[in-house]
Amino acid sequence: MHARLLRHFFFFFFLRQKFLKMSQQPLLQLLHNASLGSLELKEPLNFWCGARVQARSAGNAEPVYEPATGRVLCDLPPCGAEEVDQAVRSAHAAYLKWSRLSGMERGRVLLEAARIMRERLVDIAKVEVVNNGKTLTEAKGNIHMAVQGIEYFAGIAPTLAGQHIQMPGGCFAYTRREPLGVCVGIGAWNFPLVLAVMKSAPALACGNAMVYKPSPMAPITAVILAEIYKEAGVPDGLFNVVQGGAETGSLLCHHPMVAKVSFTGSVPTGKKVMEMAAKGVKQVTLELGGKSPLIIFKDCELENAVKGALMANFLTQGQVCCNGTRVYVQRDILPQFLEEVVKRTKAIAVGDPMLDGTRMGALISRPQLDKVLGFVKEAQKQGARVLCGGEPFVPSDPKLKGGYFMSPCVLDNCRDDMTCVKEEIFGPVMSVMPFDTEEEVLQRANNTTFGLASGVFTRDVARAHRVAENLQAGTCFINNYNTNSVVVPFGGYKMSGIGKENGQAVIEYYTQLKTVVVEMGDVQSLF
Ligand SMILES: NC(=O)c1ccc[n+]([C@@H]2O[C@H](COP(=O)([O-])OP(=O)(O)OC[C@H]3O[C@@H](n4cnc5c(N)ncnc54)[C@H](O)[C@@H]3O)[C@@H](O)[C@H]2O)c1
């Protein structure tokens, strides 16, 4: 009897291995010491049932590029309906077990994941540089933020609780904060690992499972995250990665076993995701684009305002959703502001993103670079003046000749009706405009369909808080910019999105509340 069971076990095990074409060596081990120009990716980048899985067909594969060199890292075949179904079912099976654990037990596993990630921080950051083009300095900061995100939600997990509500006649009710089930995460390419963590860590902390689809342009670090979760003790199937683009994303949004979709990306795609989710009455979190205003009053501390404007525009080559790209400067200080901001922008070291001294790396792709340069040309045609940058940049290192670099750009003479001021550029381009009064600048700052973030520089405390109250945006930074943290809620107003990520607020978006009403006496029936 025993031998028969064992034979059965091995038969199914080998069948599963053969069917899924699983790969056993951890991806990070293969990518250890990632460097520009040499990384080769032959391993599959899908992950479900606790292992990496080859896509069924190599058809329709799209190249994944190394932005700093223009080299092809791999060809990425998209997952189809069958693979998406396998990933979702694997998530559902794991969810049934994971959701029964206490918050303390779930938190302990997540803390271990954070520990492992911190141990490998630099190696993971190098992979992010290879796949995204951002500088190693920034990538290390990003991975540190991801570690903090996992730690933060590990700490939140044991605190999840309901309420006890007293009712007449000794009766009472209580609420239970319950998970939603299988959640789908769909990410953008600008913060590949951070976005995967900001979705998966709260989802898992709350007792859900997740199927995550990274952007096909930056698909690697999500799989490294999956392997770290597994190593930390997350059950097989709880966190899964499916690769692909619009079609794979759409299959995930339509899958009947999916309870929620958390999406980060552009407004047009966000609208489609909301429409697809609506068909299944699924919950959505949408983290979309922005065109955020940064208002600099004449009573500001000018050096800080200049530094703030640079932080608001040039991190990750300007490819940051909450960037303060519409910079309104009170007329009296405009000349000093421009002189200082241009001096510092010209001094930004563009080039090899792996070098310590580099402050700006490569944009994500050739089409993105061309699009951003096109915005600069269009701005000039519409009357803006280029004070610096806005040109393709070719580093001296021959290895980087094919990379997608440009010089960071400051535009003066901008008007609210110009394309560069109205549309999200998603590149290193700052548009500067003068203003005269607080009332006027608030009206102009709010005159947009976006509402992701905003900023104000002033020494007047009352004005700072008045402006923050009147700006129609999900975040307002006072006397700094882009000082985001995992402990504070992040999310847009208006067309910039629905729901929040980070902070305690996110719990609302990964749980549902069950009410249990308890009778302590006899039933008073009218019938
Ligand atoms: N608010 C935020 O937190 C935040 C963060 C990062 C980026 N963004 C925004 O993202 C945009 C840039 O990222 P992007 O170019 O990757 O955005 P995108 O909308 O093109 O793609 C985002 C993701 O959606 C997937 N997708 C595309 N079509 C889909 C469909 N029909 N159904 C389901 N999924 C689909 C893509 O494959 C990708 O994974 C910018 O607008 C930026 O502001 C917002």
Ligand SMILES: O=CCc1c[nH]c2ccc(O)cc12
């Ligand atoms: O492009 C924006 C990416 C993003 C989304 N949420 C956060 C929080 C903190 C960040 O630094 C970036 C982001």
